[in-house]
Amino acid sequence: xxxxxxxxxxALVASMVMVSMAGCGxxxxxxxxxxxxxxxxxxxxxxxxxAADGATIKIGGIGPITGPAADYGIAVQNGSQLAVDxxxxxxxxxxxxxxxxxxxxxxxxxxxxxxxxSLKDWGMQMLMGTVTSGPCQAVVEKTQEDNMFQxxxxxxxxxxxxxxxxxxxxxxxxxxGIASADYIADNKLAExxxxxxxxxxxxxxxxxxxxxAEAGVKGLEIVSSxxxxxDSATDFSVQLQKAQAAGADLVFLPIYYTEASxxxxxxxxxxxxxxxxxxxxxxxxxxxxxxxxxxxxxVMLLTPFAADAKDDATVAFVTAYEEAxxxxxxxxxxxxxxxxxxxxxxxxxxxxxxxxxxxxxxxAMKPAMLEVSVDGLTGAGMxxxxxxxxxxxxxxxxxxxGAYAAME
Amino acid sequence: xxxxxxxxxxxxxxxxxxxxxxxxxxxxxxxxxxxxAHGDVIMVGGFTCFTLSSSMGLPPIVGVLVSIVFCTIxxxxxxxxxxxxxxxxxxxxxxLITAIGVSYLLQNVALLIFGSNPKSFTSVVTIPAxxxxxxxxxxxxxAIVTLICCVVIMIGLxxxxxxxxxxxxxxxxxxxxxxxxxxxxxxxxxxxxxxAIGSGLAAIAGVLLCSTYPSLTPYTGxxxxxxxxxxxxxxxxxxxxxxxxxxxxxxxxxxxxxxxxSSQMADAIVFSVLxxxxxxxxxxxxxxxxxxxx
Numbered sequence: 001x002x003x004x005x006x007x008x009x010x011a012l013v014a015s016m017v018m019v020s021m022a023g024c025g026x027x028x029x030x031x032x033x034x035x036x037x038x039x040x041x042x043x044x045x046x047x048x049x050x051a052a053d054g055a056t057i058k059i060g061g062i063g064p065i066t067g068p069a070a071d072y073g074i075a076v077q078n079g080s081q082l083a084v085d086x087x088x089x090x091x092x093x094x095x096x097x098x099x100x101x102x103x104x105x106x107x108x109x110x111x112x113x114x115x116x117x118s119l120k121d122w123g124m125q126m127l128m129g130t131v132t133s134g135p136c137q138a139v140v141e142k143t144q145e146d147n148m149f150q151x152x153x154x155x156x157x158x159x160x161x162x163x164x165x166x167x168x169x170x171x172x173x174x175x176x177g178i179a180s181a182d183y184i185a186d187n188k189l190a191e192x193x194x195x196x197x198x199x200x201x202x203x204x205x206x207x208x209x210x211x212x213a214e215a216g217v218k219g220l221e222i223v224s225s226x227x228x229x230x231d232s233a234t235d236f237s238v239q240l241q242k243a244q245a246a247g248a249d250l251v252f253l254p255i256y257y258t259e260a261s262x263x264x265x266x267x268x269x270x271x272x273x274x275x276x277x278x279x280x281x282x283x284x285x286x287x288x289x290x291x292x293x294x295x296x297x298x299v300m301l302l303t304p305f306a307a308d309a310k311d312d313a314t315v316a317f318v319t320a321y322e323e324a325x326x327x328x329x330x331x332x333x334x335x336x337x338x339x340x341x342x343x344x345x346x347x348x349x350x351x352x353x354x355x356x357x358x359x360x361x362x363x364a365m366k367p368a369m370l371e372v373s374v375d376g377l378t379g380a381g382m383x384x385x386x387x388x389x390x391x392x393x394x395x396x397x398x399x400x401x402g403a404y405a406a407m408e
Numbered sequence: 409x410x411x412x413x414x415x416x417x418x419x420x421x422x423x424x425x426x427x428x429x430x431x432x433x434x435x436x437x438x439x440x441x442x443x444x445a446h447g448d449v450i451m452v453g454g455f456t457c458f459t460l461s462s463s464m465g466l467p468p469i470v471g472v473l474v475s476i477v478f479c480t481i482x483x484x485x486x487x488x489x490x491x492x493x494x495x496x497x498x499x500x501x502x503x504l505i506t507a508i509g510v511s512y513l514l515q516n517v518a519l520l521i522f523g524s525n526p527k528s529f530t531s532v533v534t535i536p537a538x539x540x541x542x543x544x545x546x547x548x549x550x551a552i553v554t555l556i557c558c559v560v561i562m563i564g565l566x567x568x569x570x571x572x573x574x575x576x577x578x579x580x581x582x583x584x585x586x587x588x589x590x591x592x593x594x595x596x597x598x599x600x601x602x603x604a605i606g607s608g609l610a611a612i613a614g615v616l617l618c619s620t621y622p623s624l625t626p627y628t629g630x631x632x633x634x635x636x637x638x639x640x641x642x643x644x645x646x647x648x649x650x651x652x653x654x655x656x657x658x659x660x661x662x663x664x665x666x667x668x669x670s671s672q673m674a675d676a677i678v679f680s681v682l683x684x685x686x687x688x689x690x691x692x693x694x695x696x697x698x699x700x701x702x
Binding site: 066067068070071199226227228229231232234235237238239241242245258261262265266269270271288289290291292 | 410413414417421458462463523525526527528529530537539546548550620621622623625628631663666667670671672674675
């Protein structure tokens with residue numbers, strides 16, 4: 001019997017490992033199924049617009065339209081589609097229509113590379129993507145190999161654009177970390193700050209690192225800095241408890257909205273009510289199904305786009321977006337909308353034509369990106385440096401009455 | 409003060425593990441198989457309650473009761489369809505692998521129906537939090553309800569097994585299936601009853617888990633399920649008080665590990681406990697060493 005027990009325990013441990021490993025596999029599997037439907041729809045739609053003349057510029061998009069970061073991907077898909085439709089209706093890029101195809105990556109690096117490969121098979125000439133940092137770092141290795149022009153609307157980690165073929169619309173993680181610390185210090189939002197971050201996520205740890213450094217410079221006191229990992233992302237009671245015990249009057253959340261929604265709920269249960277400040281990852285928190293948005297009241301986040309802004313471009317975009325998709329666009333939608341127009345501006349400057357090869361387009365786009373200046377929704381007069389970083393001013397919004405309101 | 413708060417959180421988390429572990433341990437004790445789909449039955453329980461109370465607006469108690477009934481039926485169906493035909497299979501691994509298969513089936517069906525976007529679960533517990541020591545220690549209503557449920561379930565199960573005919577039949581089946589059958593006990597019926605109880609408990613665990621940690625996805629049950637399995641082994645698999653003590657200890661270890669060692673290492677600490685227990689005392693804290701009869 002003893003021997004049998006030993007064999008059983010060995011088998012159990014083995015099967016547990018299997019369960020946990022297969023856990024990763026299953027999300028990838030489901031992902032490959034989902035985009036199939038989306039693709040057909042997208043290609044069909046694209047086919048209609050291009051029927052008039054054969055040559056089109058093929059732009060691919062990649063992002064999570066299912067899974068834990070789906071809110072970002074859907075916003076990007078919608079925002080970019082809106083821009084593509086507008087551009088096509090107004091005569092396209094240099095008179096050439098855009099053919100656009102968006103693929104799901106479920107915020108998973110392997111799935112994202114697969115999506116990239118299938119887009120290449122489809123004939124993609126430029127990539128608008130990917131939406132989230134982790135997958136983006138994997139895909140940029142491929143675009144660099146293929147010398148394909150890549151513009152990510154929201155991939156904010158440094159490594160997302162480490163090659164010269166890649167650019168981005170949003171701020172980088174370090175810049176978000178620095179800007180957040182500056183914003184908190186300059187507006188005297190808090191003196192004692194606690195951080196809760198995801199150590200298994202490059203976006204979150206990247207911001208945390210720079211935030212901590214900048215906070216030191218600005219005289220903010222960081223009283224607690226606690227991590228969690230993807231596997232322990234449901235219980236934040238300990239981290240919140242530590243923040244409370246340390247007397248933090250502001251909790252900095254450089255994380256995605258799913259975890260943030262749990263943190264807000266648990267803080268409320270504990271009766272802990274500090275100020276919460278986050279980066280663009282918090283954008284989407286109001287869209288979590290069945291989440292009590294009253295808990296997010298007063299949460300501040302750094303975002304380059306506020307849907308309630310009154311300038312003409314924003315109003316026009318918000319109206320068109322609401323009409324098409326029935327909800328208020330987030331900054332991801334705006335980033336993606338801008339991304340398509342940035343591609344258009346640079347492609348027109350570079351004289352990109354439909355028959356050019358992927359590599360030729362990339363070589364033409366690279367210098368053009370450094371010359372263009374785009375007035376977009378996420379910033380006026382955006383320009384790019386050779387390292388792919390945009391130059392624009394950060395803004396912060398505060399959640400008031402269940403909607404974003406500009407601060408200042 | 410924070411020590412007490414951590415202890416409360418640990419006991420609360422541990423009680424959820426304990427309820428899940430009770431299901432694992434009963435099924436193991438009686439059917440001698442590991443039901444890896446148990447964690448996913450928890451998730452089904454959570455989704456059933458979510459659909460009824462949050463989406464359809466029924467009172468939470470209706471959601472809880474329906475999810476218990478639904479999971480009980482689900483447990484019996486799984487046992488009948490997937491496990492019973494394999495009970496006489498040559499290798500005990502066959503049923504284990506099937507259990508893993510069922511686990512993925514449940515996850516993927518949930519993924520198909522509900523999608524993978526996380527849902528924010530509205531707590532079914534309406535008891536207000538208790539504040540002690542001038543508000544320095546807060547005990548949430550969920551923690552109180554979970555602990556009470558856990559103790560009540562454990563006592564109820566122990567009484568059921570020792571005092572009722574059905575329970576005695578379970579004991580008999582767990583000791584010797586063949587002899588039990590010869591004595592006129594309906595072995596298949598008894599095992600089905602075990603699954604029914606285990607899955608009903610899983611539904612309760614699911615609702616309590618989601619009330620305390622309000623995020624619901626098709627993968628919600630897998631990590632707590634594995635940890636509860638660790639708890640069951642820790643306490644001595646097959647032993648009902650063992651599952652409860654193991655679960656609570658594990659919850660406390662996890663929270664203390666997070667609070668005093670490293671918040672990143674919490675899971676590593678939990679699984680190290682499993683390895684150490686298996687090395688030092690393979691039968692767990694309350695595990696019985698069964699003498700092989702000659």
